[in-house]
Amino acid sequence: MTGAGSFLGGRLLRRLAESKGEDRLLVLDVAAPPPALGVHHRELDLTEPAADETLLRMLREEEVDTLAHFAFVTNPRRDSTFAHELESIGTLSVLAAAAAAGVRRVVMRSFTAVYGARGQNPNFLTEDRPLHPNASLGWVHDKLEAEQHAASFSRRYPEMAIAVLRFAPLFGPQVRTFYTRVFDKRVVPMLMGFDPLLQLLHPDDALDAAERALDRDARGAFNVVPKAPIPLGAALHLAAKVPLPVPHPVAYAVCEALWAAGITEAPAGFLDYVRYPWVADGARAEKQLGFRARHSSRDALLAYLRYRHPEAKSAGVTEVTA
């Protein structure tokens, strides 16, 4: 497994250590996993130029047959080279080494954001929809390139089953990302006159889908999405936020300026995602992986709010399905 240091990767590692036994797991990462897990670790830096050859050697020595590739960054970074080296080039190295070492299965993390939020999107994006993210957004561009590498490798190496899991944004206990932090402030700026549907995925559902994908020869892309979407306005209402509507031409300019000045956490390209629809359809994962989300977006949001603000026991936050 790569990217065991990430939130989702770390949680998946714990779960796999429980279900499969820690001696069957190998972590390839810069940082070592918690020693208490007792998982075998080898140091690997995917941003190094010769990462593919190092990885190939390790895969051969350890006789790896299934690889979970979770080395992706969720928070946008000002250091765009690092993200590019890790996600795009890193994925290329991982796939090349896996193909050369004869790895049978690769399960790769991806994001529903790769579809891009666009006005022309249908209300439900299926996996065969062409990926058209906002061109100026480097964050999503690296993930798009990783997906393209995966697609080309599954064409060139049909004997290697590559499953790409496109997760909806994670929301839940212990999730700390740039978009969950929006819900930590009292006043939330939003685009005036837009209220798109959002999908917020509970981490437990994400792990469930990842485990299922690791257990079978799944091929191609799968949307991993919650049971039901939630409108942004309803989400803010549920979290008892004070909305601050900003006209969108102003919002884009201000957001870009604040990002450039190093004040906000995300560039203006992300505003598309609170303006246009980008809800993905989970039918394929249900049919081929047997995965059905147990939590809705509302549950995920409430779980996060309970974790972050346990003191605010307001009307909505009490009625939560476990």
Next chain:
Amino acid sequence: MSETAKVVPIRRVRRAEPASERLREQVRTLEDQLRRLEGEERATGREGLLVALARLFQEGLRSVNWDTVAGAWAAFYFTWHSEEVDDFGFDRKFTETLRPLFEFLYTVWWRVEATGLEHVPSEGAALIVANHSGVLPYDGLMINVAVRHEHPARRDCRMLALDMFALLPFLAPLLAKSGAVRASQENGERLLRRGELVGVFPEGVKGVGKRFKHRYKLARFGRGGFVRLALRTGAPIIPCAVVGAEEIHPVLAKADWIGRPLGFPYFPITPTFPLLGPLGVVPLPTKWSLDFGDPVPMDAHGPDAAEDPILVNRLAEQVRGTVQRMIDGRLARRRSIWFG
């Protein structure tokens, strides 16, 4: 502000039952609970708009601080939001809130007369195809209200909205919450496969922004996308003629050079707009009629027929001819734009 000032009704209870110590104890616990609840409500800004206004009246300007203003603003903003929507964003509670306005438009303003509603099936997928007009999509709204109120099954008609409306600030969430969906093959197919009643205006932009002198002359019916939709899903097509909507905003000329930079495909100039400013947005109170015609069955051709462009176009023209005939028949009987 004093804490006791807020618990007036409970004090009255206490006065009515002076003796019992047990009751007094109960009242005290209730007071505590109330105080705690109020504190929580205030802390999270989760009180209703009316509560916020009442507090302002009760406590005067002393109560105006950042917390109360923010709370009142959030309450006002979220008055229109409910937390339950379907997966296309249809918000029933929101639609019910606006229902009186829709009913006013339907019964008083345009005095809509709907005929042939028995052609709309009580259940299962069907595609209502109508002529589009009136600058803003009021005609879709009225078809929706007609099916909802006058059809025995009280169905919701999901209108497929033009891109220009479905992407416009304010109008976009408004349409989505009232059950409309952006027009696309994928969306239409998904709705029909779920067995919903779907309404579509194949004329599109050409219809809704047509000039007054072209009124009731149907524009081209798109590229037959609605026929392909019906063929693929086997849903019957129900032609519908809307008469009266084409006069609510008589478009005398179009100043597209103003509209384009603002994101509109056209900028209409009517006798009242932009001359009267905001008043020009009020549609004229014409008399409307909605006529639903005999369903055109589509399942006889089979789903593969959707790939046959000649057949698709022939069926589209056939439906267009039907709608045009229904409009012409209604126009011939109509004696006045205002009274029908």
